[in-house]
Amino acid sequence: MSVHTRSARRRTAAAAALLALTGVAGCTSSTGGGSPDGSGGAGGPGDSAASDAAKPEPVRLSTSFTDAAAVPIDGPLTVSATGAALEGVTVSSPVGEVDGKVANGSWTSSDLLEPGTDYTLTASATRSDGSSVERTRSFHTVDLTLDEQTYAAIAPLDGETVGVGMPVVVTFDLPVTDRALFEKHMRVTSTPAQRGSWHWLNEREAHFRPAQYWKAGTDVSVDLDINSLPAGNGIYGQESRSIDFQIGDAHVYKVNAQTHQMQVFSNGSLLRTIPITTGKAGFTTRSGTKVIMEKFAEKRMNSETVGINRNSPEAYDIDDVQWAMRVTYSGEFIHAAPWSVGSQGYANVSHGCTGMSTADAGWLYAMSRRGDVVEYTGTDRPMTLENGYGDWNLPFADWKAGSALS
Numbered sequence: 467m468s469v470h471t472r473s474a475r476r477r478t479a480a481a482a483a484l485l486a487l488t489g490v491a492g493c494t495s496s497t498g499g500g501s502p503d504g505s506g507g508a509g510g511p512g513d514s515a516a517s518d519a520a521k522p523e524p525v526r527l528s529t530s531f532t533d534a535a536a537v538p539i540d541g542p543l544t545v546s547a548t549g550a551a552l553e554g555v556t557v558s559s560p561v562g563e564v565d566g567k568v569a570n571g572s573w574t575s576s577d578l579l580e581p582g583t584d585y586t587l588t589a590s591a592t593r594s595d596g597s598s599v600e601r602t603r604s605f606h607t608v609d610l611t612l613d614e615q616t617y618a619a620i621a622p623l624d625g626e627t628v629g630v631g632m633p634v635v636v637t638f639d640l641p642v643t644d645r646a647l648f649e650k651h652m653r654v655t656s657t658p659a660q661r662g663s664w665h666w667l668n669e670r671e672a673h674f675r676p677a678q679y680w681k682a683g684t685d686v687s688v689d690l691d692i693n694s695l696p697a698g699n700g701i702y703g704q705e706s707r708s709i710d711f712q713i714g715d716a717h718v719y720k721v722n723a724q725t726h727q728m729q730v731f732s733n734g735s736l737l738r739t740i741p742i743t744t745g746k747a748g749f750t751t752r753s754g755t756k757v758i759m760e761k762f763a764e765k766r767m768n769s770e771t772v773g774i775n776r777n778s779p780e781a782y783d784i785d786d787v788q789w790a791m792r793v794t795y796s797g798e799f800i801h802a803a804p805w806s807v808g809s810q811g812y813a814n815v816s817h818g819c820t821g822m823s824t825a826d827a828g829w830l831y832a833m834s835r836r837g838d839v840v841e842y843t844g845t846d847r848p849m850t851l852e853n854g855y856g857d858w859n860l861p862f863a864d865w866k867a868g869s870a871l872s
Contacts, residue, residue: 522593523549527601529587534605539579540696546572550591550599559585578694581610581702615704616640616697618690622836624709630681630716631757632837633857634674634688641669643698645870651691656684665860665868667852677862679839682733684713714835719800721820723751723844726811728820730830740826741811743803744845745818749780752818754849755858756793756840758800761831765790765801769817772797780817788824789831793840794854800840802827 530544531537543564545555555573557564561583566575579585585607590600621635622628634654642648649664654674656662662676680686687710692703720729723744730738744751767790768783770776776783790801796818803810803821810822820840822830839858842849849859857865866872 522595522597525549525591525593525599527552527589527591531605534603536609537579537585537605537607539581539607539610539694539702541578542566543575543579544572545587545589547589547591550593553590553592553598555590556588557585558588559583579607580694581607581615583607610702612704613640614701616642616701617704618692618707620688620690620707620709622709622711625711627712627714627835629758629835629837629839630679630713630718631755631839631855631858632680632713633757633855634686635855636672636674636690638670638697640697640701641699642701643669644696645669645672648692648695648697648703649870651695653689653691654686655689656680656686658684660684663862663866663869663872665857665865666870667868673855673857675857675865679716679718679858680713682713682716686711686713713837717834717838719830719838719840721751721840721842721844723753723814723842725844726813728822732833738826738829740822740830743806743810743812743816743821744814744842745816746814749817750845750847751798751814751816751820751842752794752847752849752853753842753845754856756798756842756849757855757858758791758793758834758836758838758840759854760792761834761836762790762792763831764788765799767799767801772817774817782817789827791831791834792854793820794849796853800827800830 526548528546530541543557543566546552552568552571552573554568555566557566557575559580561580564575564577564579564585566573566577583606584604586602586604588600588602590598592598616638619637619639622632636652645666649672652664652672654662656676658681660676660681662674664672664674666672688708690707693706695703697703716733718731720731721742721744726742726744728740728742729736730740764786766785767787769778769781774780788802790799792799798818798820800820800822802824803816803819804824806815806821807823809815849856851857851859
C-alpha cells in the first residue's frame with residue numbers, strides 16, 4: 467500500500483445515520499391463571515396488553531456516517547445505541563483493528579481510518595431484559611489519490627547519531643495549510659528533557675530545535691501522528707511516521723574570517739586550531755551559525771552550480787575535492803584546499819568555502835557528523851535562516867514565534 471515508499475492510509479468521520487439493528491421480540495406465555503371458569507383457555511385482551519408491555523424495546527445503533535460506500539476519514543468514527551446498553555464495538559480491516567472505547571453510552575475511535583479500505587463493524591449491546599444482541603456491518607472508506615495525500619520525510623534518519631546543532635527537519639511533498647492541526651500531532655521528546663519548538667519555514671517544511679544546542683548524549687524521539695489528518699484544501703496526511711535518533715559529542719567549530727583560524731572544540735575542550743582561508747572580496751563567506759548537512763570524501767566542485775559562468779576568470783571545475791562538508795545550500799563547504807596552503811592562516815582567497823590543508827581537513831572530516839556546529843565570525847555578510855540549517859541564527863523567542871501554535 468505504499469507509493470514512493472509511501473503507504474496510503476487513513477481513518478474516519480462524517481454525518482449521522484441510523485444503522486437499524488432491531489432485535490427479535492420473543493413471545494411470552496402466562497403461567498397459571500386462565501379463564502374465569504378455571505379452564506386453561508387463551509388469555510383475553512388484558513393478557514395481550516401485558517405481553518406487549520413485556521417486550522424489550524428494539525435496539526437501534528447510530529453511526530457517524532451515512533454512506534457506507536464512501537465513509538469519510540477526517541474524524542473519529544462513533545457508534546451509539548438506543549434500546550440497549552452498548553457494551554463494545556470492534557472495527558477491523560486488512561490493515562488492522564481500529565482502537566476505541568465506550569464512554570457515556572457511545573463508542574468513539576481513537577484512530578482515524580485508512581482511505582480506500584474495507585472495514586467490518588461488529589457491535590454488541592445488552593437489552594433491558596438482560597439479553598444480548600450483536601450485529602455486523604461492512605463499509606468502505608473514501609478513495610484518495612496520491613495528489614490528495616501529503617507524505618512527510620524526516621531528517622535525521624532513524625537510529626542516526628548527529629551533532630548538537632541538528633534540527634528535526636520535516637518536509638511534506640504537498641502543502642499543509644492547516645499547520646496548527648498538524649503541529650498538534652507532531653511531537654518531539656528527549657531524554658534528558660529540553661525545551662524546544664517547531665518553526666514553519668513554509669507550508670511544506672517545519673523544523674524543530676531546542677532553545678539551546680542539544681545536550682551531548684541526548685536521546686530524541688519524533689512522532690508524527692498525521693495519518694488521515696486533514697491538511698486543508700482536500701489533502702490528508704498519508705502516513706504517520708516515528709523515528710529515534712541520538713546526539714553525539716558536542717562538536718562546535720569556531721571560524722574567524724579575520725584571523726583566518728578555526729578552533730575545534732569537543733565537549734567544551736579545544737582540540738586544535740587550524741589555519742584556514744575563507745571567501746575573498748566578492749565571494750564573502752557568511753557570518754553566523756551553520757550546521758554540517760552533508761559529507762563527501764570526494765566532491766566535484768563546479769563554479770556554474772553557484773552562478774559563476776564557465777567563461778568567467780573566476781570559473782573553476784575541480785573533480786576530486788577531498789573531505790568536503792556542506793554548510794549552506796548556496797554552496798559553502800569546509801574542505802581540503804591544497805592549492806591555497808600558502809594563504810591559509812594569512813588571507814581569504816576562496817570563493818566562499820572554508821579551505822584548509824588536506825591533513826587538517828581529513829582529521830576534521832573523520833571526527834565530524836551531520837549536525838555538528840560551525841560558528842562563523844569576521845564578515846559583514848550574514849547567514850540566513852533558509853540557506854541550509856540556519857535555525858540557530860534566530861533567538862529562541864523569534865524561533866518559537868514561527869510555530870503555528872504560538
